[in-house]
Amino acid sequence: MKIEPLGGSLGAHVTGVDLRACSVDLCQQLRAEVLAYKVLQISGSVLSPDQLLKVAEGFGRPLVHPVVPHLEGHPGVIEIRNFGKAHTLNEHWHSDVSFEPEPPDFTFLHAHRVPQYGGDTLFANQVQAFEELSVGMKAALGRLRAVHSGAGLARIMGKSEVPEVVHPVVRQHPETGEKALYVCRAFSQRFEDMTGPESAPLLEYLFAWAVRPHVTIRVNWRPGDLVIWDNRSVQHYAVHDHGDMERVLLRVTTAGSRPIGESH
Template sequence: MPEAVRVEPIAGALGAEIGGVNLAGDLSNSDFDAIHDAFLKHHVIFFRDQHDLTPEAHKSFGQRFGSLNVHPYVSGMDAHPEIMEIIKEPEEKLNFGGGWHSDMSFLEKPALGSILHAIEVPPFGGDTLFANQVAAYEALSDGMKAMLDGMVAIHSASREYSARGHSAQARKSMDAQVADDAPEYEHPVVRTHPETGRKALYVNPAFTLRFKDMTKRESRPLLNFLFEHSRDERFTCRFRWSDGAVAFWDNRCVWHYALNDYHGHRRHMRRVTVNGDRPA
């Protein structure tokens, strides 16, 4: 690993802070390889004091990992549609991302990862929680693993982005569309990470509706068990934001949850999402 790049784990389950890196600069191949290795090993990585990360540089860093997504239901920046501005004004009650989920699992080819840059953070609160779905899968009994392997779940944005859905609610500084008729896609309940080969649970409370060939009522007991299991504290880490900080998480094996505990204060983040492949 290059001497300039420092990797310091922040928790036993997942998460590492990366030092000695300026994401707005020209990353050498060796620095990029070190970041990529840390990303695969720790599942979510953090960078402090990235104040020079312009929208152009933000996109450029994301493009090192793949093509960038334009969100189908939330408008991006006018000049940079690939960048979603996630803003909560002091008088607003609802935040965006305020529940456990995996970004974009409602797509046929869900996101590889998300890169979130803090532009303005509240004086307290607004932390983000992350949960390791590789660890969640590995902690299951052999019998449960055997049952889940080969099962398929149905994912859709129809609930979260419905007229009553949390993500589609009107916000002063964000433009989200209602998508009651959003398509449904089938994904394996246990997916194999395309780069590491490790198995991870791949269901989440926001976008997983039911199991294939089962009703919602039939699916609910097992889904509820998996949702509760997957967010167990032993699989989690917590990140305290600061102005200029960046978090990059692997949506193929990580859940996250943006805490909404800073009422009366403003929070402004910018997110780039890297396109992924079809889960297998």
């Protein structure tokens, strides 16, 4: 297995592994690398939905998405297709399903068909974003919690509204102990016990702070790539700059736990 960093802040590119036969040992090794690099792009294995689920099971229990329909016969797998820029669900910074009480730990995104150019995915390191704040801001944020809502996504998918949840603004990683910013433009609505307008100035500041270019990487997809990321320490953004060109990816997420803050 060869591992090369994808950028100065996060991410690594992995070659020399065959994911079609992902042993327990290999899955554990990859899991450790995801915790270290936060995002892994693993090239070279075209996987069926069942093979993708098998890799994911080496990390945790695959989940059924609360709002987006799954691939027929594969409850844990979502197919992401290009229905045009006006219909994209992911062209915004987010941490997957942060509007759930126990958001998924890991996401697995596997490229079957990719456009000739474009359709990249951006990732931002939320541990570095937190670490670069001032001591005073870190302390203030450590006392705050934010309300997350998937109502917008539910509306687009024609579902009845999903309940709001409250999570700490500073999330402590249960495995690495690292502290990360845990608010995102897509789902974080306001701070707990504050109105939207009261919350907006600081939330807007944090949304922008969290995705400054030097804490990001850009993943350019090739067919057969599997990208695995840790939702506890990154946000991501799907760039829709590929017009109507075909782009087909399969997605699986694995079970997580209730986000824990410093003072909760």
